[in-house]
Amino acid sequence: MLAGALYCLSRSSLIVGSRAGRHGLMRVAYKRELFSSAATRKLNYARTDSSEGVGSLHTRSTVIQLLNSIGSKREVEQYLKYFTSVSEQQFAVIKVGGAIISDNLAELASCLAFLYHVGLYPIVLHGTGPQVNSKLEAQGIEPEYIEGIRVTDPVTMSIVRECFLEQNLKLVTALEQLGVRARPITSGVFTAEYLDKKKYQLVGNITSVCKDPIEASIKAGALPILTSFAETTAGQTLNVNADVAASSLARAFEPLKVVYLNEKGGIINGKTGEKVSVINLDEEYEDLMRQDWVKYGTKLKLREIKELLDYLPRTSSVAIINVQDLQKELFTDSGAGTMIRRGYKLLKGSSMQDFETDRLRKALERDPEIRSGQLSVAAYLKSIEKTNITTYADEPMEVLAIIDKDGMVPRVDKFLCSQAGWLNNVADNVFKTLKRDFGALTWEVEENDPAISWHFSNSEGSFLRNGRVLFWYGITDLDTVVKIVAPFLRKVSPTSARNSTGNAFSAKQSKRYYSLASRRVPPKSQGENTSISKVALIGARGHTGTNLISLIERHPYLELACVSSRQNAGKPLEGYSKSKIVYDNLSPEDAKKLEADGVIDVWVMALPNNICKPFVDAIESVQGNSKIIDLSADYRFVPASVAVYGLPELNDRNEIASAKKIANPGCYATCAQLSLAPLLPYMTGSPVVFGVSGYSGAGTTPSPKNDPAVLHDNLIPYSLTDHIHEREISTRLGTSVAFHPHVAQWFQGITQTISVPVKKGALTQDYVSSLYKEFYRGERLVAITDEVPLVRSISGSHGVVIGGFQVNQAQDRVVVVGTIDNLLKGAATQCLQNINLALGYGEYDGIPTAPNSTS
Incomplete structure (x- = not known):
């Protein structure tokens, strides 16, 4: 009876000519209405x-x-x-x-x-x-x-x-x-x-x-x-x-x-x-x-x-x-x-040792059991140590497939796909390879999986029981179908101790922005690494590069290996005494060779937006062991599987530490996010950020925005809508923010006055102050003050000062003032903070001072 029913089900589940999931978007959980x-x-x-x-x-x-x-x-x-x-x-x-x-x-x-x-x-x-x-x-x-x-x-x-x-x-x-x-x-x-x-x-x-x-x-x-x-x-x-x-x-x-x-x-x-x-x-x-x-x-x-x-x-x-x-x-x-x-070339291995460890760990951390803490990566790797497996992954490991070949029919043990893997069709590419290499295959998926139609389209038979689906292809005889279904039935019966979140095909993604309650990790003040690391700085001529060189000069474990600047090529580097350095003009091929030689531990890309990608691609093509810190906006809007967003005070420091590539946040965006984060649970609308920066924020290329003569007794508004930092702040906080930047006549330092609509009657001025002090307790680079912080006091300081809290008479709006040095915590200091985390040093090593605080 069971055999007859299974045969009918196997035949009826056959999907002919379907291409469901070709674009690979089924797993993206969107909350937008139908129309933009x-x-x-x-x-x-x-x-x-x-x-x-x-x-x-x-x-x-x-x-x-x-x-x-x-x-x-x-x-x-x-x-x-x-x-x-x-x-x-x-x-x-x-x-x-x-x-x-x-x-x-x-x-x-x-x-x-x-x-x-x-x-x-x-x-x-x-x-x-x-x-x-x-x-x-x-x-x-x-x-x-x-x-x-x-x-x-x-x-x-x-x-x-x-x-x-x-x-x-x-x-x-x-x-x-x-x-x-x-x-x-x-x-x-x-x-x-x-x-x-x-x-x-x-x-x-x-x-x-x-x-x-x-x-x-x-x-x-x-x-x-x-x-x-x-x-x-x-x-x-x-x-x-x-x-x-x-x-x-x-x-x-x-x-x-x-x-x-x-x-x-x-x-x-x-x-x-x-x-x-x-x-x-x-x-x-x-x-x-x-x-x-x-x-x-x-x-x-x-x-x-x-x-x-x-x-x-x-x-x-x-x-x-x-x-x-x-x-x-x-x-x-x-x-x-x-x-x-373009897709990606696929890598194939016979053991987990065939893949680079950091990328492998990051891919495995997408698995629900591992993400929930029920199973560690190390424990999982140990459990399959003696299993006969074949592994598949694309080069950036957006998709990882682990096939257990010990059974009568090969079984998909893990199929872990990032959001980028679905968006870029990598899942289909990997599965097509599986079909080429395995004449028959089985796998399991939750019935309510967002990509259930994708699984049906790639299968030739299926069996549903208690909310879980067993899929297979390449099995044509009834006896084999019965043999693979029997253990599945035992596993999913109500009396079995089954983890309902387990799923070979898992791609549950955290939101692109961070959930502050779950993502924040205490500072890593003490490091484990005491060895010397070599830094390569691409784009060393600008203000940020100059400040970073000064910080590396004072760092106990970092040394410059090379600095690259097209304008300064051939000139000696001044202000650095650990060794004699001459400016180079590196090409992507030069960077690739240095990476292949293994002489660089961390690359810092201090280049304008949309410039660094050829260097990053060249370095990553070697699949070496170095880390990359990008100071531009190029990687601030990508999934964490591509680059981790490096704002330690709000993001997961462990994730930053294990990342191969880190996107250094923008200066305005850093100050605004830190100034707004404690109020997120109380917001009822879009905050408005009025920001003013010194003219160093306009870079070194001459323009009216960094010309002291034009700026004298003047204030220049610019990019009043759709500024890239508006997008960055909104994306990372997960709420729409209006941002209006201006440039002023002083050299460095940013002040932001932020108006925040909040739940009526929920907050008082004293409570807001205590809320911020508690939220940032232990954060050495964030100071909270009851007074209005002044931009002239933040210049040359390596942190952020937030204060001047006011609640309006109607008790439905809070005003906060934040200040930051755009060249330091807004760029170079934050970069060093991320380097320290990435290389295993103490998070504040080489950072000389914290902002003054009255908290």
Whole structure:
């Protein structure tokens, strides 16, 4: 009886042709409503305006129809959250073939209208090849191509211009009829030089992209609709292939998605005739290019896409789809066309010793049993010491799979995936490898697991009992099914002592910001390391670099191994006496070699935003033992599995100590977070931070914001909305914060006056003061005072002073004043604090003074 039921269940659980979870977003637990705030505003407007266009019934019905047709509400929520996590112009570049405008204009306009009405603004660029060919042939002119490039003589150029303008107007008009504001942009974006004037005539090779017209369009709430016309610096119009122009746009904007709309709807496997679902270039590119069916245009397209993605963030991807499937590709787990990502190479081992220890521990700490303290990492590793296992992981270990091969059928013992691993499709890549290496496999998952559909799609049979599901694939005989289900039944029976949180496929993630009650760890004043460590400082010329060098000079265990500055290369380093150091001008390859030689213990990246990544990538490619501290904002918004946020007073010091890469917080962000953290449980709205910094915060490159003459008797506001520190403070505290920065005439030091809406009657002035003193008890670099702290007193001090607490008469608002030296605790001192934790020294070693305190 049991055998018959199991056989039926095994057959009925077979999923054919499903690609659920291809994007890998099922595990992300979002709390956002269906529409972004921008989309909600648009829809509210649509409800109140009865005129044809934005508020028309036709527009609203289009949105509803598309929403109902693409997938579940959960899927749409997840992808909206993902796509609205970047600036509006970084959502997507969509290249539209000219044939689609001729043959599928209504579908194209509806799909773009859908995106517009959910608050997304793709950059749309279209071609016009078929229309040009038709007009040339009508005039008896044979289109001429050399190596796939259209030869564009003056006669052809006049036709190209006419067709581009016609198709652009046609698409813009179709969008406006659906209530979409659209702006035609037919010139002024691409600057080009002649590709080969003698050979191709008026054909361009793009040399630069002007983003201003596109950004202005989006800022005005209009979709930018571009042609691929380019101009020389002298004003000559040149024809550029639309695919090439789309790639140039992608390099300029670094979008999450680059979409090519074509008639085939993806890359077709020439052997099987099936559409290729996913291509992970790092893992598959070389083998793919050797396939017999990959030739001619397919090979060229793959090579071009690889060259494009090699220079884009790993979060970017290319999708090749037909227009009817655009919304399905963007907003469902299963997708529609061919998605191409860089991915990661996968590592395979026969024991846990095959992986770097720190990364392995961090991956294992995602397991619920280990996170809850029921099982330690060491105990788990000991328990599988003599087990016959095979392990799989990607290079940064966003996904770790441990397969127990001792049983009749191999079993997934652990499958641990970070949020980044799901977002970047690494889980699918790993599981595809498991299917290749194991003809049969079993695993268990909780019934309410957010990714349950992903597990069903990767299985061929399943059995549910008491809230837990046993999955398998590759088992075709009934006897084996019975044998794997029997022990599962014993384990999950009500009388068994089973840990209900255990789960081979676990990716429970803490929020991106910290929960203060659980994340704070007391200071690590005493260190265990007394050996000398070598520091490499990249970007040593600036104010922060100078202060850090001074701190290292006084540190009992740190020594500089090299300092790098392009401007100071070849000059001797002054103010450092432990050894003679000459400024170098290191390249990423130089850093890679130093890392391979093992001469650096910690790297400090004191570079502007968006500059350090090539150095970090080069260093991490060696997989050495050094630590990296990044002082820019580049890694402040990534998961802890990529880089740990280094604010010791609020974050987990143990996590900082074990991290391979640490994101040093911003100066304003440090002061604001420390000033706001004790009030988080009482807040009823968004705090407002009025910040003023000395002009050293504007860096060493001359500008009005660091010119004493301009600043004399003056105060300059700047970046009054969407400052990167506003995003940093809000993200880390988990609550929206308004931040208004200003620069003043003094050199260093920051003062912030912060107004905080709180629960009415919950706080008094005395209670607020005692609340802060208790919260920061034992923190040597945070001082609490009842007086208003002054910025002139904080200059040269290595901590933060918070005070001046006031509660308004209505008892629903608290005002707090915080001060910090932007070059010290706001940068160099905090960096040294993180170095000390990372290298096992006492947290305050080498930090000479704490701020004055009256607490």
